[in-house]
Amino acid sequence: MDAVASALRRHGYADLTMQDIADESSKSKSLLHYHYDTKEDLLVAFLDDLLTEYENRIECRADQPPEQRLVDFLARFVFTPEDDGREAFHLALLEMRSQGPFNDRIQTQLERSDRLLRETLAEIIADGIDDGTFEPVDPDRTAALLVAALDGARTRQITLGEANELSLDGRAVTYTRAAVEELLAQIIEPILADDETLPDLDTTIAELDRED
Amino acid sequence: MDAVASALRRHGYADLTMQDIADESSKSKSLLHYHYDTKEDLLVAFLDDLLTEYENRIECRADQPPEQRLVDFLARFVFTPEDDGREAFHLALLEMRSQGPFNDRIQTQLERSDRLLRETLAEIIADGIDDGTFEPVDPDRTAALLVAALDGARTRQITLGEANELSLDGRAVTYTRAAVEELLAQIIEPILADDETLPDLDTTIAELDRED
Amino acid sequence: MDAVASALRRHGYADLTMQDIADESSKSKSLLHYHYDTKEDLLVAFLDDLLTEYENRIECRADQPPEQRLVDFLARFVFTPEDDGREAFHLALLEMRSQGPFNDRIQTQLERSDRLLRETLAEIIADGIDDGTFEPVDPDRTAALLVAALDGARTRQITLGEANELSLDGRAVTYTRAAVEELLAQIIEPILADDETLPDLDTTIAELDRED
Amino acid sequence: MDAVASALRRHGYADLTMQDIADESSKSKSLLHYHYDTKEDLLVAFLDDLLTEYENRIECRADQPPEQRLVDFLARFVFTPEDDGREAFHLALLEMRSQGPFNDRIQTQLERSDRLLRETLAEIIADGIDDGTFEPVDPDRTAALLVAALDGARTRQITLGEANELSLDGRAVTYTRAAVEELLAQIIEPILADDETLPDLDTTIAELDRED
DNA sequence: AATGAATGAGTTTTCATTCAT
């Protein structure tokens, strides 16, 4: 699976060959076929692996209060170009995503992943409304917007290359960082109960880094 | 160029062959090579064409007031699964986007496109601030967030298949529609000057449809 | 015809295309086909042109005494890499020659050319024997040897590149020059009647140059 | 390598395709590409093989006296049209030679081959001078002439077709045979020490045939 | 006479997959 990831990072989905994958491992092309009948099988297994690992990471701090879980959720989307593994990971995912409409098995997994993301987020918001942390809003709508914005920011950051930092208030800032900051300021802050304050983004990012 | 678009819609980027493109036109594979030396040349020319056409379309309602131009901009992103061409088309584009990191010529075009989108949006917002339509906000930050959210919503709608309608307030609604509605309500409305009202989304969509 | 020669010089026979030839002229590929039905027709016409011109050059000093005509004949084979046209000319010829066995029309012309060369040489030698300039030898055998050696030297000089000068007695000397010198010394000198002397090679070369 | 040789014999260099080569072997076109990345790689490898094999054959009678080695050397050049493989083979080689000026890797091999031929011959002559078999002559000059004449004779015999036998003293004789006989009589005999005699040509040819 | 557009047949090369070991 590591070899698939490396190969995908190096060659992209459209140009990916079994030989490319074999080259990234210490094994032969034939062995890949011994374990996975077809290239598609291998890629589907890879995607499954990817999403499962991803899902596991999403909610490991479920015991925190809603505003912290929410900032956690957003903070996980922020990454810098130096964060090499993350970029590669999401690039690989993006490539597979664009194949979804041509492949049912891929499609199904993507849907599972999307549902999980939105449901997790909607649940956090719903919990926050229940305990008075957030003003009453439609959790599904808000979750959908947040997920779309986070996903879009990540896609742009990945596909537009390194030269693509935004310059905000004089700071150079990645696309994902800019989006998360704006979401916190424009979407989350306004629905926060008067007596609540949001955890600091940088502090949260640092904490999450420590956990990995 | 029409043939490239059709072929991309039908086969996707990763599986696109010169023969596929030739089949969509009434011409032969050889003729494609007569006009474009390589497949890459053809696809880059296609992307260039696409963006140029897009740029031209953006300009055309530049005489409207800022709040109308803003709603126009958002409304253009909304589409339904019935809107067959658009879905397939943006899917193909998404595939090409995921090739950006592996192909400088594609990368360059994508960057040009992103810059255009954000600058157009930032300009609309800045104009609105200047003439008192909008409260003073950072146009660049707001533009980046809007573009990310619109892009993300579109990507999800495309990649997640038809079963993927969101159910909001009992209405079944596409991802792009949901995102645009939320953006208007959560991001645009709050910065609108007290004496202004936003044009209606459905009316705007209908107008744009009529123009094409 | 000039365009064929240039194209042949630039690309070689095996890689020669009609487009290459058109590129060397100011005309289009289509026009070549207007004048010559097929590529083969064009190349055969080119070869014919080449050989006819060549034949015309062979014997224009028929009024000289045999020993002078003989040295003339040999001297015409000597050329240096600076002699750019000559090298290109014979390279083109060599390429066509190697196609002879696959093409009767080419073959026929080559045979005509070979016969002419050997007969001319044999006649010079026979004339020399008749008038006592040369000792009696078999004119056909001697002519065959001379032609073979001259041809072989030329082929090697052409195909082995510029770095291929022979170093004889400390002088750097081309393959053709070395062969002609040796032929004069080892083959011609020994059959020269006692009271005859051979014309000087360099003087002859200079005279021929002046004529062109 | 055998398949390359067969295919070259059958189709010539200019018309040689990978399919032709595959057809001559029991293997597929793809397998050729498995072992050699490109057609050029394969042909260069073939040329290299050829020369290496040739080098090995030259060594093997190095223990003979100089006059025998010399006649051996010349005798190897003699062949008849019946000698089917050789004719076709040298034709293909001639085609490759005419590619030398357009291909550095081929060029290099040709130069190596030329050097080998001339050095071998020069060494035989030098050895003969040392031990008194030959009169003192310049070994390099003589070698260059012999090689040129042998090569030229072969080229003419190959390219001029079957109708091209020379008629000497009433015998029909191939170009190579005529050249070798003349070289022995005109160049070698005269430099042979008084007490030496040359081995018989036909006997030598028969011996060499037996060895292969 | 002249050309740009067009094409079919063919060429090199690629690649997922299979097979013998």
Place this chain on the structure above:
DNA sequence: CATGAATGAAAACTCATTCAT
């Protein structure tokens, strides 16, 4: 489990030739 050898199908690209103008 592991691999090098092998292959058929298909890909990009080439090119002599033709056609409409």
